[in-house]
Amino acid sequence: MNSRLADIFSGSSGSRLVTYVTGGDPDETRSAEVLRALGRAGADVLEVGVPFSDPLADGPVIQRASERALRAGTSLQSVLDLIEQVRPDVEAGIVVFTYANPVLRLGVEAFTARAAAVGVDGVLVLDLPVEEAGPFRQQVVAAGLDQIFLLSPTTTNERLAAAAELGRGFLYGISRLGVTGARSEVGGGARQLVERIRRVSSLPVAVGFGVSHPDHVREIGQWADGVVVGSALVDVIAREADSGRLIPAVEEYIKWLRSGTDVKGAPSDHE
Amino acid sequence: MTMIETPPAGRRDPDERGYFGDYGGSFVPETLVAPVEELKRAYLDARGDAGFCAEFERLLQHYVGRPTPLYEARRWAQVLGGARIFLKREDLAHTGAHKINNALGQALLALRMGKRRVVAETGAGQHGVATATACALLGLTCEVYMGADDVARQAPNVVRMRLLGAKVTPVDSGSRTLKDAINEAMRDWVTNIEDTYYLLGSVLGPHPYPLMVREFQSVIGAEARTQIQTQAAGPPTVVVACVGGGSNALGIFDGFVDQEDVRLVGVEAGGDGLVAGRHAARFATGTVGVLQGTRSVILQDQHGNIEPTHSVSAGLDYAAVGPEHAWLRDLGRAEYTSVTDEEALSAFQQLAKLEGILPALESSHALAHIARIAPAMPADAVVLANLSGRGDKDVAILQAQGLGDDTTAEPVS
Numbered sequence: 001m002n003s004r005l006a007d008i009f010s011g012s013s014g015s016r017l018v019t020y021v022t023g024g025d026p027d028e029t030r031s032a033e034v035l036r037a038l039g040r041a042g043a044d045v046l047e048v049g050v051p052f053s054d055p056l057a058d059g060p061v062i063q064r065a066s067e068r069a070l071r072a073g074t075s076l077q078s079v080l081d082l083i084e085q086v087r088p089d090v091e092a093g094i095v096v097f098t099y100a101n102p103v104l105r106l107g108v109e110a111f112t113a114r115a116a117a118v119g120v121d122g123v124l125v126l127d128l129p130v131e132e133a134g135p136f137r138q139q140v141v142a143a144g145l146d147q148i149f150l151l152s153p154t155t156t157n158e159r160l161a162a163a164a165e166l167g168r169g170f171l172y173g174i175s176r177l178g179v180t181g182a183r184s185e186v187g188g189g190a191r192q193l194v195e196r197i198r199r200v201s202s203l204p205v206a207v208g209f210g211v212s213h214p215d216h217v218r219e220i221g222q223w224a225d226g227v228v229v230g231s232a233l234v235d236v237i238a239r240e241a242d243s244g245r246l247i248p249a250v251e252e253y254i255k256w257l258r259s260g261t262d263v264k265g266a267p268s269d270h271e
Numbered sequence: 272m273t274m275i276e277t278p279p280a281g282r283r284d285p286d287e288r289g290y291f292g293d294y295g296g297s298f299v300p301e302t303l304v305a306p307v308e309e310l311k312r313a314y315l316d317a318r319g320d321a322g323f324c325a326e327f328e329r330l331l332q333h334y335v336g337r338p339t340p341l342y343e344a345r346r347w348a349q350v351l352g353g354a355r356i357f358l359k360r361e362d363l364a365h366t367g368a369h370k371i372n373n374a375l376g377q378a379l380l381a382l383r384m385g386k387r388r389v390v391a392e393t394g395a396g397q398h399g400v401a402t403a404t405a406c407a408l409l410g411l412t413c414e415v416y417m418g419a420d421d422v423a424r425q426a427p428n429v430v431r432m433r434l435l436g437a438k439v440t441p442v443d444s445g446s447r448t449l450k451d452a453i454n455e456a457m458r459d460w461v462t463n464i465e466d467t468y469y470l471l472g473s474v475l476g477p478h479p480y481p482l483m484v485r486e487f488q489s490v491i492g493a494e495a496r497t498q499i500q501t502q503a504a505g506p507p508t509v510v511v512a513c514v515g516g517g518s519n520a521l522g523i524f525d526g527f528v529d530q531e532d533v534r535l536v537g538v539e540a541g542g543d544g545l546v547a548g549r550h551a552a553r554f555a556t557g558t559v560g561v562l563q564g565t566r567s568v569i570l571q572d573q574h575g576n577i578e579p580t581h582s583v584s585a586g587l588d589y590a591a592v593g594p595e596h597a598w599l600r601d602l603g604r605a606e607y608t609s610v611t612d613e614e615a616l617s618a619f620q621q622l623a624k625l626e627g628i629l630p631a632l633e634s635s636h637a638l639a640h641i642a643r644i645a646p647a648m649p650a651d652a653v654v655l656a657n658l659s660g661r662g663d664k665d666v667a668i669l670q671a672q673g674l675g676d677d678t679t680a681e682p683v684s
Binding site for chain 2 (some may be wrong): 099
């Protein structure tokens with residue numbers, strides 16, 4: 001079973017940079033440019049969020065991104081169209097990051113078939129813990145996609161093992177309790193979480209929630225396989241959306257963050 | 272997912288994963304899985320503990336004022352012609368609605384779990400007031416999230432909560448109403464799980480909330496079953512209750528669900544009529560989906576985003592219905608209908624002027640359905656309604672609707 005995500009995380013050492021943006025934020029055209037810019041700036045995996053009316057796991061920054069994208073007419077289907085549009089220009093892995101309801105509304109089978117067709121590599125459903133993931137995962141696997149599970153400092157060892165069993169591509173460790181959002185420091189529970197995951201799984205582990213500075217990237221990169229930046233990047237998009245320098249600002253931000261990674265050279269890295 | 276053909280008599284638990292048939296479950300972000308599991312274990316343990324149950328019953332009796340009366344509305348029945356009408360007077364419970372039953376039960380559970388801080392959501396403010404009350408009584412810190420629009424609409428309840436020592440936090444995101452208050456309360460909970468208990472106000476959310484809230488409200492049905500037997504010498508023909516999330520309805524249905532010849536009718540908010548965005552009648556135009564932790568019937572657009580809702584009654588103004596209601600509907604055990612704002616307001620006036628009772632606008636929806644069905648029923652038929660709350664909180668809304676002016680002082684009939 002070849003998985004682009006697995007390939008991205010294998011090979012040379014050093015941590016990979018995973019970026020989150022909300023698809024369709026601030027609109028479809030600029031969102032496509034942002035995704036291309038992220039690829040150019042060296043992001044290894046692009047998480048593309050599906051805006052939802054009730055993002056209860058998200059802090060204010062991503063809530064507002066969701067609202068902007070919804071106002072611009074974004075839906076799960078248009079996010080998949082957006083990915084289809086940028087896929088030829090982007091070597092990075094692409095993960096759809098969504099709440100369960102838009103997927104259930106479209107239909108799980110229709111979603112996974114379309115996602116696979118447009119070049120999506122993985123799917124992460126925020127409010128679908130392993131206990132509820134059964135039938136959904138079968139369709140994800142059948143379509144050749146990787147299902148990514150979130151793991152939290154509150155996740156028990158038993159459930160870590162279950163996620164390790166069901167997950168593919170990589171596992172996503174949440175650095176601290178709470179909703180998404182940038183912080184000045186990364187939670188101390190993250191490293192212990194990664195150590196606990198290592199005991200039950202050989203899958204790569206990316207760590208996110210709170211990352212906003214090259215120091216975070218450097219620190220997490222010492223013990224995790226990937227670092228996820230979300231809200232801080234979304235905040236750059238919010239600030240620069242109408243400034244006329246959205247794309248350079250996004251590229252500069254990613255390059256600045258990457259100055260925290262001491263080793264590069266992932267297979268997807270085209271620098 | 273196995274489908275149980277009929278609800279077994281007695282305790283109707285969902286399956287281990289919290290499913291009532293195809294509905295329910297626990298769709299929560301990963302960080303909440305452990306706290307939800309901790310809550311489930313604590314609740315199942317508490318409900319089997321005689322000491323916990325005795326303390327809950329003591330508070331219901333001496334603090335809430337239970338049992339609440341069952342009152343036969345003879346003047347109203349005479350005007351309508353047809354069936355006898357009995358009202359379960361939850362409006363006479365402490366704080367003015369059935370919400371206090373659940374708030375006390377869960378606040379006791381929070382105490383038992385060693386949580387010192389409680390967060391809650393509220394729409395019209397009744398659940399917020401009940402939670403603030405229970406927290407004051409038990410010495411817990413309380414923060415209530417309330418949509419910014421509701422804070423403006425329901426100012427007196429905001430003051431009540433603050434007087435009771437609670438912090439009221441307006442929620443400015445989304446539609447700035449109940450659903451957004453739930454999102455914000457869950458965001459608080461996921462951030463502060465160590466010391467914080469989330470006191471959800473209806474039969475919604477992830478397992479075990481739909482089960483637990485129904486069981487804390489089942490005292491309504493248990494009392495009503497005994498009372499109606501005494502006063503009407505038999506079971507009711509039909510039991511009617513309004514359904515927002517659906518906790519007052521499940522509370523009273525619970526006393527009769529095993530009596531299969533008793534019809535159970537839930538009444539949803541028809542708002543301005545069944546046009547998208549202008550009502551909250553989930554069973555009329557809703558579809559199956561996942562919202563705020565549970566799989567049930569919800570109002571959503573073609574892309575799976577939650578549709579705005581409207582009702583003159585803030586307590587029914589919500590896009591999802593409790594999962595057990597969806598199951599009872601599928602089983603054919605309960606039936607659901609809706610009434611418009613106008614019909615509810617008309618029923619409100621009838622009860623006020625014929626019986627001297629100001630019902631909550633939520634409860635007025637149940638009454639409006641009675642006004643529809645009672646006239647065609649035989650004189651020996653018995654209609655039982657849950658009068659879930661009192662209408663004092665609604666006077667400003669009623670005034671805005673042009674009621675309560677001198678010009679409306681004509682007799683009704």
